[in-house]
Amino acid sequence: MMMPDTRPIALITAHGQPSDPNPPEAALARLAAQVQDLLPEWQIRSATLSAPGRFKAELTPGVIIYPFFMARGWFVGKVLPRRIGDIPHQMACPFGLDPALPALVAAAIDHEVAQRGWTGQDYDLLLAAHGSARGPKAAEAANNFATALRPLLPLARIATGFVEQAPTIETAARGLKDRALCLPFFAQSGDHSRTDIPQSLTAASVHDAPLQVTGALPGTAALIAQALLSCRRTAEIR
Structure with missing residues (x-):
């Protein structure tokens, strides 16, 4: 049995x-x-x-x-x-919303910065998030995550931009300098990360590809x- x-x-x-x-x-x-x-x-x-x-x-x-x-x-x-x-x-x-996620992301960003030879230099980090027309929680989560990330990445100038609300990813990307990274604040890869975000970066004259989505780190x-x-x-x- x-x-x-x-x-x-x-x-x-x-x-x-x-x-x-x-x-x-x-x-x-x-x-x-x-x-x-x-x-x-x-x-x-x-x-x-x-x-x-x-x-x-x-x-x-x-x-x-x-x-x-x-x-x-x-x-x-x-x-x-x-x-x-x-x-x-x-x-x-x-x-x-996991309290352990900022440290995971900071480690991935630190690795990327080292790979690019930017160690010890300041740089821009754009969190490209979804946002929502239905309510504030999606934007709040991205903005709160950016706040939690800042002390872990003291050399990063961190901004957020959104697919569905202001400030848009294109608008936020227009303020990026030469050393810049874009992290899609998404759990899974999809049309937003593969198409919408790269198109927004290109429209803002940022030609580096975004990093892999947060959920794939x-x-x-x-x-x-x-x-x-x-x-x-x-x-x-x-």
């Missing part, structure tokens, strides 16, 4: 891309596999909200939902609860693993 699987279950979920759901779904599955390697005693699942039926298929009572989103905005605050319904669950902190899987462990410990204390 097979024993029941009593491992804790986590479901990493992201928005995905409605126009082409398969690539983001596959990318999220690869990230989930990396987290699974770090948490072998767990069941780590993944589903984007844009892939038809995927989220519902992976949802199970007692699951820890990990929102691979940059803010507690419309999707985390409204769409996810509707999709979950009355199924018992825990909700982890969204990726973009080294250490992301380890950050998620630690967040899931912390979420479970908090539930056990209660």
Whole structure:
């Protein structure tokens, strides 16, 4: 007789891309596999909200939902609860609000600065974020992240620009100097990071390509693993 699987279950979920759901779904599955390697005693699942039926298929009572989103905005605050319904669950902190994320990003930026030979020199860092016409939380998350990042990167002049609201990425990019980096403040790569952000930079006469999205930086899987462990410990204390 097979024993029941009593491992804790986590479901990493992201928005995905409605126009082409398969690539983001596959990318999220690869990230989930990396987290699974770090948490072998767990069941780590993944589903984007844009892939038809995927989220519902992976949802199970007692699951820890990990929102691979940059803010507690419309999707985390409204769409996810509707999709979950009355199924018992825990909700982890969204990726973009994790207190450990600024240090992860600072390490990646420091590495990039060293690779470019800029060590000891000041430079510009543009956080290219989504923003939202539905409410302030997306912009607040990006601006608060910039505030947390500044003491970790004292030589960086950090600015934010947005796809959906002012200041736009193009407007923010017009103030960049010769030494400049653009970090897409997104969990997954998609049309915004591959098309909209590069076009905005070009329109502002910035010809360097943006860095990879925040959610693809080294250490992301380890950050998620630690967040899931912390979420479970908090539930056990209660």
